[in-house]
Amino acid sequence: MSGRAVGQARAPIAAAHLLQDAWWTLPLTVVVVLGSFIVYSTWAAFQNAHYFIAPYLSPFYSPCLYRSCRHPSFAFGLADIHLPVIGLLSPAFLILAGPGVFRLTCYYYRKAYYRSFWLAPVACAVRDVKSGYSGETRFPLILQNFHRYAWYVAVLFIVMLTWDALLAFRFPNGFGIGVGTIVMWINVVLLAAYTFSCHSCRHVCGGYVDVFSKAPVRYRVWHFVTRLNERHPMYAWLSLLSVGLTDLYIRLLSMGIIRDLRII
Numbered sequence: 508m509s510g511r512a513v514g515q516a517r518a519p520i521a522a523a524h525l526l527q528d529a530w531w532t533l534p535l536t537v538v539v540v541l542g543s544f545i546v547y548s549t550w551a552a553f554q555n556a557h558y559f560i561a562p563y564l565s566p567f568y569s570p571c572l573y574r575s576c577r578h579p580s581f582a583f584g585l586a587d588i589h590l591p592v593i594g595l596l597s598p599a600f601l602i603l604a605g606p607g608v609f610r611l612t613c614y615y616y617r618k619a620y621y622r623s624f625w626l627a628p629v630a631c632a633v634r635d636v637k638s639g640y641s642g643e644t645r646f647p648l649i650l651q652n653f654h655r656y657a658w659y660v661a662v663l664f665i666v667m668l669t670w671d672a673l674l675a676f677r678f679p680n681g682f683g684i685g686v687g688t689i690v691m692w693i694n695v696v697l698l699a700a701y702t703f704s705c706h707s708c709r710h711v712c713g714g715y716v717d718v719f720s721k722a723p724v725r726y727r728v729w730h731f732v733t734r735l736n737e738r739h740p741m742y743a744w745l746s747l748l749s750v751g752l753t754d755l756y757i758r759l760l761s762m763g764i765i766r767d768l769r770i771i
Contacts, residue, residue, distance in 0.1 A: 530629075530633055531629075533622075533623075534622050534623040534626070534629065535623070537619050537620070537622070537623035538623045538624060540744070540747075541619065541620065541623070541624075541747075544747055544748075544751050547751055547755075548567065548603060548751065548754075551565075551567050551599065551754055551758070552567060552597050552599035552600050552603055553597060554597070555597035555598075555599070556761075557757075557758045557761040557762050558599070558754070558757065558758065558761070559571075559757070559761065560757060560760045560761040560767075561678065561679050562674055562675050562676070562677050562678055562679075563675055563687045563688075563691060563757045563760065563767075564671050564674070564757070565753065565754040565757045565758065566668055566671070566691075566694060566698075566750050566753055566754060567599045567602065567603060567750075567754045568598055568599050568602060569602065569664075569667055569668055569671050570602070570667045571598050571602075602664075605657075605660045605661065605663075605664055606660075606661055606664055608653070608657045608660070609654070609657040609658060609660065609661040609702075610743075610747075612650075612651045612653060612654035612657055613654065613705070613743065614654070614706050615739055615740050615743050616743065617651060654707060655707040655710070658702070658705055658707040658708060658711075661702050661705075662702060664698075665695070665698060665699050665702055668691075668694070668695050668698060669695050669699075671691065672688075672691045672692050672694075672695045675687060675688040675691045675692070676688060678769075682771075683769060683770075683771050684769075684770045684771040685767045685768060685769050685770060686756075686767055686768045686770070687756060687757065687760065687767050688770075689770075690752070690753050690756050691753060693749060693753075694746075694749040694750055694752075694753040697742060697745045697746040697749045698746045698749070698750060700735065700738075700742040700745075700746065701739070701742040701743055701745075701746040703732060703735060704732065704735035704736045704738060704739040704742050705736075705739065706736060706739070708732055709729065709732045709733060709736050712725065712728045712729045712732050713725040713726060713728060713729030713732075714729065716729070
């Protein structure tokens with residue numbers, strides 16, 4: 508059976524079969540929301556300030572591994588180790604690189620920004636902006652296959668953010684709960700839901716098991732993750748908003764623009 512060679516353009520879609528509705532609204536929304544997050548997170552990383560106010564640490568700066576951090580994640584710090592990138596720029600750049608690569612290579616986000624930023628393909632029944640198609644078989648898109656390894660890195664960040672959320676109960680005068688505590692825990696839950704609903708997580712849990720009857724525990728875990736995976740796009744957007752809003756909330760507290768409401 509013969510097939511079309513990779514890179515060979517398909518026949519143009521006849522005008523009578525093109526979409527006539529406002530198909531562009533979804534790609535435009537993705538450009539606005541995702542573009543706004545990229546601009547804000549990059550700006551926040553360059554600031555290298557206003558990311559901590561006891562007991563809250565911004566997720567953009569966690570873990571903070573340099574002793575010059577206002578809130579080092581480990582008591583010993585890394586002051587005796589030469590890490591010029593962290594010292595000269597901002598610890599947020601190395602921290603954003605881990606989760607950032609995970610999102611960049613995410614199966615859902617690929618579809619979102621391929622259609623919205625690259626317009627390739629724009630949507631079903633819409634003329635392609637560019638001719639030819641090579642898929643993800645060439646550099647640099649072939650690097651998208653590292654997503655399965657980026658998932659393990661993302662899990663480590665979930666552990667660190669959970670630890671930060673636990674520390675958010677420890678106020679200078681003792682145990683307490685503030686609005687910031689709740690904000691940080693909502694962020695952790697949404698990020699965990701996004702991370703563990705990932706297709707790579709589903710595969711790790713049981714996607715490569717041939718006979719589920721011989722692995723009942725693996726099947727139950729796989730089935731649970733599959734249910735999460737059905738809502739993966741929703742968790743992708745909610746977690747994106749939550750991590751940005753959490754940083755913004757802590758930043759405004761640190762700058763003295765707003766005050767944290769102490770519940771307990």
